[in-house]
Amino acid sequence: MADPCALWDYDRITAMLGPDGGSFAPPRTHTGEHGTWLLCEREYGVPGGDLTAFVVRLDLAEPDTIRAQFDALRRARDRSAPAVTVDGLGAGAYVRTDRQLGQQLSVYGGNLNIEITVTPITGQALPAAQVRPIMIQTAREVMGELLMPR
Numbered sequence: 001m002a003d004p005c006a007l008w009d010y011d012r013i014t015a016m017l018g019p020d021g022g023s024f025a026p027p028r029t030h031t032g033e034h035g036t037w038l039l040c041e042r043e044y045g046v047p048g049g050d051l052t053a054f055v056v057r058l059d060l061a062e063p064d065t066i067r068a069q070f071d072a073l074r075r076a077r078d079r080s081a082p083a084v085t086v087d088g089l090g091a092g093a094y095v096r097t098d099r100q101l102g103q104q105l106s107v108y109g110g111n112l113n114i115e116i117t118v119t120p121i122t123g124q125a126l127p128a129a130q131v132r133p134i135m136i137q138t139a140r141e142v143m144g145e146l147l148m149p150r
Contacts, residue, residue, distance in 0.1 A: 003027050004038035004058055008141040016126070016134050017044035017052045017118075024053070035061025035111075043121065050123030058142065059113040067091075070108040077104075086136060090114075090143060095132050103128055105135040110147050114139050 005027050014020050021043035028039045038058040045051040059069065070092060074083055083094035083106075090109035098104055102119035116135045118126075 003040075004029070004056065005040035005042065007145045008056075008138045012137060013044060013054060013134055016130060017054065018046055018050060020044055021047070021051070034065055035059060045121075045123070048122075051121040052126070053117070053119040053121055055115075055117045055119070056138065056142070057115040058146070059115075060111055060146075061113075063111050066108050066111055066113045070106060070113055073106060077106075089136060089139060093136075093139070095128070095135070097128055103131045103135065105132070105139060107139045107143070109143055112143065112146055114142055 005023065010020055023041060024043045025039075025041045027041075030037055037060070040056045042054045043051060044054055059066065061069075074094060077083060077096060077098075081096045081098050083096040086093035086095055086105070086107070090107040092109075093105065093107035095103065095105050101117055102125060103117070105114070105116040107114045116138060118131050118135060120126075
């Protein structure tokens with residue numbers, strides 16, 4: 001997969017976060033001993049106003065590795081900011097608010113783990129109730145693209 005940023009619909013995101021300012025880093029892919037990760041980092045909003053980073057990381061590995069990674073990250077993250085389970089998304093999912101990073105969504109299914117982080121760069125952060133539905137829908141779109149039988 002060449003471009004992890006091409007897996008979801010940007011119209012919904014721009015409607016909520018503002019104009020798409022493009023990638024603030026080129027999409028990256030790395031394959032190592034335990035699997036492959038792909039990273040997409042985009043900026044939304046208006047320069048001089050509210051700017052938000054929308055970062056999506058995809059991890060592809062053996063299902064047991066993905067599940068162990070998901071569980072370990074949740075345990076570690078629960079110590080700093082409690083996670084809230086998201087029902088009906090993947091084999092397991094949660095959202096949380098990190099005081100430094102902003103809103104985070106983690107979801108796994110099969111050989112895929114998705115981490116979405118929405119971080120205010122400048123200006124006001126949107127309330128979690130507004131950001132979380134965008135994150136959840138983006139995760140659904142990515143899972144549909146990558147886990148759908150071909």
